Amino acid sequence: MKIEISKMLQKKKKQILDLWMKNQLKDANLREDLMSNDELRIQSEELVDALLKKLTDENLADIESADFENVYEILSGISITRARQGFSPRETGTFVFSLKDALFETLQQELKSDPVALYDATMKVNKLIDSFGIVTFETFIKGREEVILRQTDEITEISTPVIRVWDGILALPIIGTLDSARTQVVMESLLQEIVNTSSSIAILDISGVPAVDSLVAQHLIKTVSATRLMGAECIISGIRPEIAQTVVHLGIDLSNVITKSSLSSALKHAFSVLQLEVRKKQKENYSLKNM
Amino acid sequence: MEKSRITTTTNSMTILTVLNKDNFKIEKEQDVVPFRNRVKEHAVKIGMGLVNQTKLITAASELVRNMLRYANGGEILIEVVSKIRENGIRLTFTDRGPGIENVERAMTDGFSTGKSLGLGLPGAKRLSSEFTINSVVGKGTIVTIIKWKNG
Amino acid sequence: MEKIPILKMGQFLLVTIQVDLYDRLALNLESDLVQMVSTTEARGVLIDISAVSIVDSFMGRIIGNIASMSKIMDAVTVVVGMQPAVAITLIELGLPLSGVHTALNVEKGMELLKNKILVNGEVPDYDDDEQYDNLDGTE
Known part of the structure; x- marks a missing residue:
């Protein structure tokens, strides 16, 4: 019998979120000065929600799927706000990649008995989260560029007093x-x-x-x-x-x-x-x- | 094969997205002012500043005049284009005139086969952000210019 | 047919261009103006282009022509009120209109014309005294 990975992950949503939060909170580099733990939880929950809601076994293997539009949107939003709040690229990247650990851990528990399925699911999740990571970086840089552009405009404006x-x-x-x-x-x-x-x-x-x-x-x-x-x-x-x-x-x-x-x-x-x-x-x- | 002389001058090869298209036919001299107004409308719509607007319309005016003088008119495609973070106006002037024999020479200041100042093509190039000319003798000339909103 | 009106003020001719000119209109203006310079024996021509938003090489050539033609008929041409965007565009186009005198507005243009004509060694006599009251004051 083939196990539906997406259904299984959806059932384990709470566990995934808890694991992810645990991973994030135990990270020594957690920026509590920039964001409270409650805020972080809300942000993480929003992302996990959006991801699992749209996840099917078909689109799991297709990072380009239109189903993930909403997820990418949320990611971009998080990334841009983090860029403005002064998070470093590493911190923002870690945020997304630590979700991978949580997902792997869950997969491992559930698919202990079927190494082939576990390997397959791990590879797919890996790819998906990597793609999320790239989007995060792209928008992070875009957010920074906007800051630079705005400052350039300001400098040009103030530099020409008649x-x-x-x-x-x-x-x-x-x-x-x-x-x-x-x-x-x-x-x-x-x-x-x-x-x-x-x-x-x-x-x-x-x-x-x-x-x-x-x-x-x-x-x-x-x-x-x-x-x-x-x-x-x-x-x-x-x-x-x-x-x-x-x-x-x-x-x-x-x-x-x-x-x-x-x-x-x-x-x-x-x-x-x-x-x-x-x-x-x-x-x-x-x-x-x-x- | 047609013997053709092609000169291409573009600053970047970035892929453009076309947001809006509009065709305009030029047949007589009286079409010039309405055409300029149409270009202005599009430029205003994307929020182009007054100076860049004026540069774009002046360049367009030069090219339209060339079309009328040497090819008895032609067609212009007005497009709103977008590149990464910037919007602009792209104008494509297509005529079925005699074509330009020596594009390089036509792009030099002060050169004219007609009775003009010879500023048309080089001037239009200076006023635009990007400029492409493609002319086949006996077939016609296509000139494309882009003016970025902030460029 | 449409025509750009040319006003006579004493020894000067005043043209205010209010619309974007198409070629025929501009060519007519050129010939009308030169004709008027001749019939009125005007000493100065003032062209107000403050309402013109586009000056391309054709329009620039017309303006240059008017100035050169008037000059050989012993009249000074002053172009007034050019908009900043037009000035910047003309420079980029490569047309600095070097033979043409310019002034910020009609008032300053008039002053410039008067000075130019005085420099030429003649005191113009005016039909309308009131208009040029301050002439003595400036010297």
């Missing part, structure tokens, strides 16, 4: 390397701010840019040209001596761009373009008293 230094003069200090994605953001926010404030002069300060190669220079020239198309003038300031050196050594032509060594000299230039004059105030009262 400052209104004077009526009609904007300044944008660039800090860090200027790649094409960043140039796009810089250009967009600078040009938008030019429209919003109807400023006719923009100063791009590159004192915080570690190195200028021909690609960075190209990005800078593009920004300057786009600003001109809008009808505003763009000055590049903060050209450090070593940057001037590399620019000339690389043969980059910046002759069509107004460049200044410091932000203050750029501002001075902007004032003269706008026909503004900044003067020290005469202390009239004081001089009157002394007369």
Whole structure:
């Protein structure tokens, strides 16, 4: 008589869950700081429930079966939350693989008398849980990647502050390397701010840019040209001596761009373009008293 | 065998999923603006930012103009495609015109057999995320561009 | 037939493009505008493209043409109000419109035109005094 492995496992659900929990709890690396034992039990129960409910002797051998969709969903959910909570990949992996031990132990007890069936069932369960493990890892990494992506977005956002230094003069200090994605953001926010404030002069300060190669220079020239198309003038300031050196050594032509060594000299230039004059105030009262 | 010149330029070979398809026929100059609006609709729907939208539509406009000028029109397939975590718009321009004799030269800035600036093809390539051109002399030209939502 | 209206303001011509141009309309604009420069002896042309969302190489060429044609007829062309996305796209396309003067908005464009014409050594006399009251103030 052939034993139906899935039915048998379903009957032993409680035992499997208990064994699994026992395995997990005795693990020295259990992260009680990140998740309480009750939570862990609820999570484990949900997974065992979902798995055993859909398990048949047919799909046991077929890891691609659509029956396991729900199981994969639950696994992904668990994996993503664990990634966010700060579990290590090993801890998350152990969570899934320790289920294997529980299942093996149960199988062994039930199929003691039939080594061939035991071997067969073990191989199948092994494969299935391995596939669960892979899904767990994939989603774990995806969860981490999402965190990285979100942070990248945040960094790009905060790294381009457009400052209104004077009526009609904007300044944008660039800090860090200027790649094409960043140039796009810089250009967009600078040009938008030019429209919003109807400023006719923009100063791009590159004192915080570690190195200028021909690609960075190209990005800078593009920004300057786009600003001109809008009808505003763009000055590049903060050209450090070593940057001037590399620019000339690389043969980059910046002759069509107004460049200044410091932000203050750029501002001075902007004032003269706008026909503004900044003067020290005469202390009239004081001089009157002394007369 | 047909003698053909094929130039392929794609950045990645990742498998794409097509989420949405839409066909558009270009027969006369007045079709250009409605076509651009259709592309814009799709771009807005997937949440593409204004600058990338503008780049995509401008590239599309260049290619449609080429189709009208050299092949008296053609057909465009507008698709919403998705790759791992990013959505984008793919446009496939198919015409039965004379084809391009020297694709490499047509892809150089400032080259034109017509009376244009010669920015059409190279400009469209610069504005797109991915660009493929496939031309057979006497048969026609197929240009495919993809613009990713954030690319 | 559809036409883009050209307004005459003193010695300047003002064109506001409110729709996305198809080719025929743009070509008509080019010829109408050059015609108007000639008949009105205008000294400046102001093209407001703040409502235009797409400028491709064809439109760019029309704008460049208008500027070059006006120039040899002794008129200055200023393009105003280009949208940021359009500017970025034109640069990527490889069309920096180098022969064309630009300004942020109509007001600044007018100011630029006046300055350009003054630099050329002539003080333009205006039909409409009120409109250009601040001219003396700027110098």
